[in-house]
Amino acid sequence: MAGAHPFDRVRPALAPLARETSIAHGVLVFAIEPANLLALVRRLKDEFGFDLFLDVTAVDWLGQTPRFEVVWHFYSTQHKVRVRVKTRVAEADPTVDSLVALYGSARFMERECHEMYGIAFRGNADLRPILLYEGFVGHPLRKDYPKQHEQPLVPYRAAE
């Protein structure tokens, strides 16, 4: 195919904002400091056409510091390529900036990530539970949340 690969332009332009860049399985990966998130994503969206916000989730690396890795995926409907942005946040203050101002779809996905991992998204005013229920204690996808733990919303009936 004629022309340079879209990554050839994005990678050097945004590398100063990242700690590390790499290409893994066809996806351009930026490992960044949490503070650079909004600046990087804004440029990704406005200058390089990454208009579709696909996903945000976290990985709990229990035992490592910083403990949580927050992972975002973006897609460019124009260049048809994906970008992954990763950052590490500490257990004591698992806060990153919210992307709701840039992408509407971030609203629901940040709510899910918040309840599952306890990541706080600064700027997302609506972090109510979404898959879980009001009053659920803990963050079930954290590695230290026991799989068998039960907290029923409706009390179990006592055996007759």
Place this chain on the structure above:
Amino acid sequence: MDMKLPNPIRPAFTTPQRDDTVIVNIGPSHPATHGTIQIVTELDGERVVRVDVHCGYLHRGFEKECEDHTWHNLIPYVDRLNYCSGLINDFAYCDAVETLMGVEITRRCKLLRTLLAEYSRVADHLTCVAAALMELGAMTAFLYLVTIRDAIYEHLADLTGARVTYSYGRIGGLARDLPDGWLERLEQILGQFDEFVGRVHGLMDRNRIFIERMRDVGVISTADAINWGYTGPILRSTGVPRDLRKDTPYLAYAELDFDVPVGIKGDNYDRYYVRMREMDESIYMIRQLIDLLRETEGQPICVDDRRCTLPPKQLVYREIESLINHFKLIMEGPRVPAGDCYVAHEAANGELGFYIVSDGSGTPYKVHVRSPSFVHMGGAHRMLEGYQLADIVPTFGSINMIGGECDR
């Protein structure tokens, strides 16, 4: 019983904005919607002013459960995400694991997966269109479409042993090759499809009542759709040909000839028509794949790779290497190299992505699903606000929310 149960949700609004509007709760279990979803609405007469959509009533801890099973053992769970087209989930998941392992599947497997993915897409679109039409009172059209869907389910049961939850994908291949006569029966069903779907086109396409209910209802623009993360038929109904099968070809899509149907303005009618046309394209692809599959008759279906493929059962009983290989794969799971990857397939509803993280063991460290239905629910209010209360039913039907993949 006088015990008051706590409300599982906290609605975004509980008091009306004006003194002539009223708050009405719809769902989570409502006869006019399929799928457990709760929609809190503020109504001005019959007009919807504000909407707050709540999902999660079918949450069953899919991602947590995955972290406790080997890479192979969680395939049955993956089936249950989008239970209208379970095979597409299987193949997307297997593709993600194969990508991380660096496994290249065989040509026959690639063709067969493509064929089955398209076949599942037809079943999924049939379900969606049938349910949406039935909710508008079109019982005959529903029965025509479900007749075909049932033929497809029975036919898939001949191959996989189950009508809906197939567990047919394997890392590095498929559970088994086609049984004798399967492709011949497939051709019969494709003929029936043309006949029954032709009748539905005749009943619905220019039906005045249908057009009045669907045209200019639930409109979403391309820019809005992209902002709210819409993919799949909903995004295409707004007029952009964005399809992963064309844009980032996977499986055997690069060798197939097909069009990407698009709509005009992203309303309910366009979403109905895009799905109907996509089924035609899928059938066209299936016909091409039947010929390609006949050329690869007798070729292997699973890769010859001990890291993921189980040895033949006869050998397991006869030689020690195969016995140990079998034991290791079942008890410890296939070793997936440490790392992460994101693989997305064009599922019936949109981009179905698997983000998997491995720490090098036989059990996933993390399996995350980017499910189209969940993202679509996040923007559903854009299609509901401003229309009539009764329009919620067809609009919601045309989004095709599947609880299994939305709530995981």
